[in-house]
Amino acid sequence: MGVRRENGHRVVVLGAGYAGTAAAVQLAARVGRRDGVQVTVVDAQERFTERMRLHMTATGQRLAELSVPDLLRGTGARFVRGWVTAVDADARTVRIDDDRVLHYDTLVYGLGGVADTSAVPGAEDHAYTLNSAQDAESLARRLARLGSGTVVVAGSGLTGVESAGEIAERHPELDVVLLGRTEPGAAMSPRAGAYLRAALDRLGVQVRAGAEMVKVLPDAVELAGGESVAADVVLWTSGTRVSPLASAAGLAVDERGRVVTDAALRSVSHPQVFAVGDAASIRQGYGLMHGTCQSGMPTGVHAALSIERVLRGKQPKPFRFGYYHTPVSLGRSDAVVQFTRPDDSPRRICLTGRLAVRYKETVTASPWPSYGRMKKMPASGAFWPRGGRFTRVREAR
Structure with a gap:
């Protein structure tokens, strides 16, 4: 995967959730239309789903209508709407709605859990x-x-x-x-x-x-x-379960069907495949990560940075992540925020009541503004988690 094809390098991102969208926007911002790199995002919905706020939707509260194609506009990435029905990891193809086939050189597998x-x-x-x-x-x-x-x-x-x-x-x-x-x-x-x-x-x-x-x-x-x-x-x-597509594709998976990754988030069996979010089985020093938006978006960002490094002939860097907090809403006017150690074990400090509400609304607000800032950043920049928030930093090239 470390060399570009003469007719361009095709990156396909499966899933436009928190992790997949972060990967697509970050990568498109860094490579754009340069060097013949084509980024394609595949999802069954054009609408971005704020999963962290679905309990609000379930009680009749209206959330903003967020469009993935609109977000990608101007980045050079394209959006393909459809259900992913099969992946052939050896042939490097993705079948959509059983009647379309996409070829890839690099795959970002972000079909999360349900x-x-x-x-x-x-x-x-x-x-x-x-x-x-x-x-x-x-x-x-x-x-x-x-x-x-x-x-x-x-x-x-x-x-x-x-x-x-x-x-x-x-x-x-x-x-x-x-x-x-x-x-x-x-x-x-x-x-x-x-x-x-x-x-x-x-x-x-x-x-x-x-x-x-x-x-x-x-x-x-x-x-x-x-x-x-x-x-x-x-x-x-x-409980949650993930799509069986990864296992059916021949990718190495764990007992829950998640793609087993190396330190750089590449599949251990197919290094041209990166796995992000809930679809990935990612081991850190404290053990396996569990799926949350807090951890999902950083995996997407890291996958994008890793792909861009490989396209430049460099080795991807290891992924490192530590948990920071657990914000929980208790209706609209109450909340509790548990601050955690990197392994997600609780610290003594927590926030409660209206202060916790304000904190939670700030740190778990829609990721849309962060995605928008990714689109506009210089190629030398990256969004990376600092204290539970995304901050623009410069990555060593």
Whole structure:
């Protein structure tokens, strides 16, 4: 991959989520139309999905309509809309909608994760998810029609907590039950976890920790031991899964189907493939990274920098990342921010209440302005995480 083809070098980016979009915009800004490098972004949607805010969409709140083609305009990158149905890592081809084929010299694999509704019988058929803006909008319409009843949020992780709090605040006429194996906020410091649970209690969310869900029915969730929890609506946020395309393509994957990468985010089996975001199994000194926007965008940026270095005949640098914080919204007027060590373990310090709301709204605001700044930066620059935020820095050439 270290040499350019005489007829140009084709880079295909699969997935226009946080990581894929960061990779595409950063790379296009650095290479543009220079040297015959063509950057192509493939996604099933033209609309950019702010996954961190889908719990707001699910309660009828309107977010800005963000267009990936509009963002790419003027960068030299092109957008192809369609479903990726197959990847041939040996032939270096991508099949789209089963009737189009794209050839690549370098691939950025960023087809991220979705809620794992396959893990429990009935979840696929009877539960809502927040996999896309359309899914969230469908849930919002259902909640608006209910009038009264019970909403079960399955999964007590951060997505479940934010969703339960948002639904309870926006729909006080509904009973909201949060089911999960662990206590909400269990990975936080004692103070932050206690604040989070008190906020859920204030919002009227009924928390059922230690609940093992074994089946989803049209009107209930069955738990291990035979107990059932009545539900007019079930929102599934428990666990994630990734696309099987990487495994089917012959790429080396881990037990969850994520592409196993080397230190520079290249596939260990196919070094012309870079994996980013939730689709990548990335090992750091503290262990495997877990998928968040906080870590996803930096992987996309690093993949772009690495590709640009290889095109210049240089070796890519190792990827290094440490977590900084865990911001959690608790409705629109409350939040908790847990500051963390690089390995994501909690520090003692945290923010709560309105100060946490202001902090979260600042650091987890739409990435669109950052993407826009990437488009305009000089080729010698890069956006890199500093203190949880993206800052323009100069990379040694």
